[in-house]
Amino acid sequence: MNERSNQPSAAVALLPIMGVILVAFLVIGLAMPVLPLHVHDGLGLGTFLVGLVAGSQFAAALITRPWAGSYADRRGAKRAVVVGLLVATASGFLYLLSLQFVAAPATSAAILVLGRLLLGGAESVIITGGVSWGLALAGARNTGRVIAWVGAAMFAAFAIGAPIGSALYESYGFAAIAMATTLAPLATLLLVAPLRPVAPPSQARPSFMTVLGNVWLAGLGSALSSVGFGALIAFVTLLFADRGWFHGWLPYTIFATVFIVTRLALGHLPDRIGGARVALACLLIEAAGLASIWLAPSPAVALLGAAITGLGYSLVYPGFGVEAVLRVPPQSRGLAMGAYSAFLDLALGLGGPALGLAAGAAGFGSVFLVSALLTLCAVPIAVRFLSGGSHEGSRRPDRTAFADRRIADPRGAAGHAD
Numbered sequence: 001m002n003e004r005s006n007q008p009s010a011a012v013a014l015l016p017i018m019g020v021i022l023v024a025f026l027v028i029g030l031a032m033p034v035l036p037l038h039v040h041d042g043l044g045l046g047t048f049l050v051g052l053v054a055g056s057q058f059a060a061a062l063i064t065r066p067w068a069g070s071y072a073d074r075r076g077a078k079r080a081v082v083v084g085l086l087v088a089t090a091s092g093f094l095y096l097l098s099l100q101f102v103a104a105p106a107t108s109a110a111i112l113v114l115g116r117l118l119l120g121g122a123e124s125v126i127i128t129g130g131v132s133w134g135l136a137l138a139g140a141r142n143t144g145r146v147i148a149w150v151g152a153a154m155f156a157a158f159a160i161g162a163p164i165g166s167a168l169y170e171s172y173g174f175a176a177i178a179m180a181t182t183l184a185p186l187a188t189l190l191l192v193a194p195l196r197p198v199a200p201p202s203q204a205r206p207s208f209m210t211v212l213g214n215v216w217l218a219g220l221g222s223a224l225s226s227v228g229f230g231a232l233i234a235f236v237t238l239l240f241a242d243r244g245w246f247h248g249w250l251p252y253t254i255f256a257t258v259f260i261v262t263r264l265a266l267g268h269l270p271d272r273i274g275g276a277r278v279a280l281a282c283l284l285i286e287a288a289g290l291a292s293i294w295l296a297p298s299p300a301v302a303l304l305g306a307a308i309t310g311l312g313y314s315l316v317y318p319g320f321g322v323e324a325v326l327r328v329p330p331q332s333r334g335l336a337m338g339a340y341s342a343f344l345d346l347a348l349g350l351g352g353p354a355l356g357l358a359a360g361a362a363g364f365g366s367v368f369l370v371s372a373l374l375t376l377c378a379v380p381i382a383v384r385f386l387s388g389g390s391h392e393g394s395r396r397p398d399r400t401a402f403a404d405r406r407i408a409d410p411r412g413a414a415g416h417a418d
Contacts, residue, residue: 013137018153029161033249034169055352060120062345069338078197080129088122092182132334147318148267159256215324219343221381228371251306258310275322276385286312290372
């Protein structure tokens with residue numbers, strides 16, 4: 001089957017998975033623009049704790065990624081998604097509980113962090129299971145498209161959730177966000193129930209450390225580029241408020257909208273022309289967008305910078321993701337995506353508090369300068385893949401490419417056939 005004829009079937013296979021991801025991640029999108037305001041203004045806590053609360057979700061996702069990937073490989077992707085949705089509901093209960101202690105901000109923040117930790121674990125299992133499910137349904141030729149489109153559904157939830165979350169917060173406070181976080185994952189289970197599960201592969205699987213050794217460089221590139229995403233999550237609303245600009249949720253919505261459109265329109269490019277080549281171009285674009293936000297003299301320029309950042313960041317993750325998945329056998333794709341995504345979580349988990357310190361010392365704009373510089377640090381990694389760090393088969397991940405993988409099936413290369 002050639003590339004053109006494979007596209008429609010891949011799209012049909014991915015649409016139900018995208019729908020599940022969209023609804024499941026709406027709860028995260030609702031909280032993104034208002035969580036910094038709730039912690040900073042509602043609880044009266046400082047910028048470091050803003051970064052800590054925002055980043056704790058990603059720290060939890062980091063810790064649970066390996067387990068999430070292994071679970072999806074062993075027990076099936078659908079079951080992994082169901083487990084993640086149930087944990088997400090539990091995080092909503094903790095959000096509600098934190099509101100009972102607003103008179104004691106430290107206690108309220110501690111409970112909120114615990115809820116964020118649970119939500120991070122839930123997010124890890126849902127997105128890792130979703131990507132693994134998509135790869136099983138759409139096939140290895142569509143690796144870049146699966147990563148791009150599933151991620152587009154996730155960011156669509158963020159884009160839709162941001163204005164809705166801001167409206168709910170202004171009208172009903174953080175209690176409305178907590179209630180939605182509790183109920184939406186339960187509603188998503190109704191979407192998951194009728195979908196066809198995919199049986200996990202029965203072949204022997206390499207260890208996590210073996211997989212990690214083959215995906216760490218691609219993961220590092222993705223991590224460096226993701227600090228800017230963390231800056232937008234935690235600090236763009238505060239930047240707008242600090243400069244007296246209205247509609248602090250708008251830059252993130254613009255970022256997410258451009259991100260989604262780019263992934264849906266151009267998500268096939270990493271499969272077609274090579275993941276490293278796409279990642280290299282997008283890193284330069286992303287850095288330019290982050291620098292524009294840092295230098296912005298007006299909200300219009302900051303919004304343009306957010307759009308440019310979304311354009312660039314959109315295909316960095318699938319670009320490096322193609323390079324990562326090419327280095328593992330099919331029966332370990334979930335574990336590979338878990339290990340690869342852990343680097344993104346590491347960047348966001350550590351980046352939140354670190355950027356909070358930078359904001360406290362040099363102002364909110366400084367976090368976007370730091371993010372732009374770190375994004376440029378990923379450029380040599382993409383260049384290394386292009387100059388020999390990735391094998392020639394990376395442009396078309398088919399059966400013959402699996403025979404050239406750095407991880408060998410103990411039963412031989414023939415065991416890798418899809």
